[in-house]
Amino acid sequence: MAVKLSKLLFVILLFSNLSCAVNAKDFEVSRSEIISHAKEKVNHSQKELDETIAKCRDNLPFIEKQKINNYDLSNEELFTALFYLSDKAITECEKITWGSYIFELSVLRSIEKHYSSPVTKTTDHEKLLLNNYWRKIKLELEYLNIDQPKRALIENDDLFKKPFDAVMTAKKLGI
């Protein structure tokens, strides 16, 4: 009986060791696979982001002078409003794809950290998003300094709800 039990224990131990060995092998394979899969996801979302950025920023129309109503804004206020509303429309246009890109990149970095692999450095896309973010906030605060009723008039104008070229619009307005 004792011999049978020890044989059974031996078999159990043997299988459990084999199982550990298989898991260890799986772990090694999985690590590289997981990192490479996460990188693929980043590349995929980056490709989508590039397409979105091109769609939201390239060849933007400017707004013609005759289409712009009198919003009772000074030239300086109108200049600020044009840049702010253009920024806002572009941000809205790109937001979802930025979200998934930053998400996939954060996931990749957390996996790289977890496996003590070299962590992906700041990408050019992140630089595009974040280099000037402080200026976006500054611009927003400058815009919010304009009287609310005046802001409401220009904000409710459909002309400014889609991405447009603020620089060229300002130039055409002579401001």
Place this chain on the structure above:
Amino acid sequence: MQCVPINSVKFDKRSIEGIERIKNINGFSSLLTKVIGIGTFANIFLGNKVPELTFNIYQTDWAMIHQSMMALPSIQRKIIEDEARYQILDHQLDYKQRQFWEGISYGCKIK
């Protein structure tokens, strides 16, 4: 299509910071060295005396800087355009610096 020459532009602190940020874009300086080598834009983006100097920018300079920019990956061009856009916002009333940044952003598209 006409690029606008600018006479005697001197850069303020905000422009200089913007120029520095552009200089730090990966590969931009080496590309500029290769494509331009010498000239006004080489002095602006590769030199270290920008705060003290005034610059004259000619049509040929614009043509060369845009040739360099077209060789950059699209995302890096976007970083430069974004910087230029905020510089235009910062220099609404400074005609020459605004013209400079409009040129960086638009090149020969602005008439």
